[in-house]
Amino acid sequence: MIPTDLYSELKENGTISAESFEKLTEKQRSPLFSLHWELKTLLYLGVMMLSTGLGILIYKNIDTIGHQAILAFIAAICGGCFYYCFKHKKPFSRELLKAPSVLFDYLLLLGCLSFLTFTGYLQFQYQVFGTNYGLATFIPMLVLFYVAYEFDHLGILSIAITNLAVWMGVSITPNRLLSTGNFDNNTLIYTYLLLGAVLILAAFLTEHFNFKKHFRFSYLHFGVHISFIALLFAYFNHYESKLAFLWLLILFALAFYLYLDALRHKSFYFMLLVIFYSYIAVSILVFRLMDTMNNIGGMYLLCLYFIVSATALILRIVRLNKQMKTS
Template sequence: MTNADLYETLKEEGTLSPESYEKLCEKQGNTLFSLHWELKTLLYLGVMMLSTGLGVLIYKNIDTIGHQGILALIAAISGGCFYYCFKHKKPFSKELVKAPNAMFDYLLLLASLSFLTFTGYLQFQYQVFGTNYGLATFIPMVVLFYVAYEFDHLGILSMAIANLAVWMGVSVTPSRLLSNGNFDNQTVIYTYLGLGFILLLAGFLTDRYDFKKHFRFSYLHFGTHISFIALLFGYFNAYESKLAVLWLLVLFALAFYLYLDALRHQSFYFVLLVILYSYLAVSILVFRMLDGINNMGGLYLLCFYFIISATVLILRIVRLNKQMKAS
């Protein structure tokens, strides 16, 4: 029974006067709504725009300011923000730690972005790490992971994961994986696969040892996408060899494990990812099996497969969603 029905019942029973009924209905129709996420989005955009604006200002006035002045300014911004965050942070805990105030998260994000700008500028202009670019990306990565765990910040954790990918020589964004066009290189494929498995392992260990369990989603989100995409392109690259079947077996084994894990954690998002990537792998296999049929029969079979399989897939996803909501 809704509040409106309850008010109506109380009015009919005489418990609620008409005047009170009207006031309650008016209040029900003018309920307050939360601006939490809107304000958070605006603040995050503000930090990003501030960082971008400082970059443009420095770029246009670099001859006037000088490199040392620019580095000093960036270091002052980063150091000042970190000083504030260390001074006002709550004690470390392996559980979720909320920010002490509204501005804390955004100052921490600005500090981290300024730190990355500082190290990148320092390496570009003065080559303090020489040609050892691995060290130039490794140090910011370690700092970002430390900051993410010390201050319990999911945004900084995502930046640290991206820096881990940079350190390993790849891009963490799935769209960049698809547009890179360099998956004929076995080294790149194995690097992506290794990165994906490292992130998946980090997510499982986070949950297993109950240490910052809320970080699990970020690790599994990136790890799942990267692992499946790497396995699919590994299959493409090895299609003419005997290793093609092995790539698919690993993909389906990973899908089965992640599917069971997603059901155990009641995570429809990861169930959906596993189903879609598995369906894509099966569809690729069916397409290549029917590719040798040159007559219209092969085309009809392919169309029939996609119609039936897509219908079954949608029904299965809807049913799973209902079951998970009910439980």
Template structure:
């Protein structure tokens, strides 16, 4: 606004011509379009494709290259990237720290991906961890959390949280879950709920003690999704039992907490998650009780419910979106 007033003043004083002023107005009416996130996404994708391409190349030429050479190459890549990042990193702060450069950001990501590939290769080829798969996931999880906090990297934090989920899921025995859902389902549900609540607590503590408070979104995202899915799975797992409605009650209570937190942080994304999962669980209960009837009218009632509820669902989202924007 100050620049516009300046140009108007210069024109009135005869310092610039009318054509120049018109050109300035025209340029200001068509601002530049930022490609920041598009380029950043392409760069992240490039690092992932590089790691994948190297993996395919190594796999196809494993007989001619040799395992030791491959491990040495992966280790050298990881160590070289980590060395560069440690040399150029900013001192640790509890607040958000900006990356020194774009190259730094992607070399750190490549270093962590190479590190995970190195450990995975060691375990697959030489079985260095034996049958202790929990340890094989626990060590990289600790490294990823350390790197995420020390280098202030949201992408590495997401990898660390994912690794935490893998480590926690090892004790559930996924093979048993697939072969017999009644035996494997309950431990998986409880593990999911416990891990989800742990992540929500981590999000709360990060803000409460101002330790990387911008990590709040990542922790809340994973914790919310995981807890909602686990509670929904709990309801469908106990679908034939009378006490299954308790899972829905717990889901509604959890949704209310996330909804209040979302309003505090003015986040429509988490409001949307609350509405979607609540609608799914409520609809599951409605359909369950409708199916108890054997009359043909049940299908008409179900159709009326879904049409009416879909309209109300859309109206509710529009209302909540306006509410969040007004905060």
């Protein structure tokens, strides 16, 4: 933004008139407000509402339209979107690649959502993959990851990661889920611990090899949440055994690694996540210790702990935020 002193100097030199000076200073006082993110949000909501509306329309008129016609209609939308995107896409790059236009970005998202609807409808109505639900989620997952990397789309990458989580959960326990209606807690915990580790490793590798390193945030975002939540569930699932404290030790080790990583990248968001989950783990240990006292004094100490620790935690977060901004 041009400083007002420059306008004053130009006015004194006679380069601009007094009227122009007033207009420029008024514009300086009232800068334009960017609606970039508001418009992008509305456009994303438009794509989602369009997909939802089409689904409702098809559901209410399924008897009169027919399944083949519905599948052909969805395939036409999906094919048209991908045809446009492949025709207008930029050459592949390992670095950040911006979309050629706003329309391109949203047609790509609509094409992927239509593809997921098509495969889901095909499996539900015609059982193309039989009872192999892992394959029914694996194929869309591969397509989504390919599209995310080929077109450099963070939104589709997030959908692909979500699909990866669904695939890992479904492919490991489908028979047990269908036969008993219950998941094996240990199996799910180990599955999602593996998923969290894979996503954190993907975040590290994408930066290490400088291959779409702007995808690092998405991988790490999902990986951190999944890993910490799975470790907490593992602790509670083994609450009465000696393994419970081992899971908390793993959690603290992961927290220490992510803490150093957040400091290195000056990422306040991931620092906040590490502090939040570490605080939960410490509070679990304190609560368990106070619970063994089994008296009114333990309850008072527990209340005092939460008051003091919450205050200290807030002060620490504020201090860390200032340090990261100034460093």
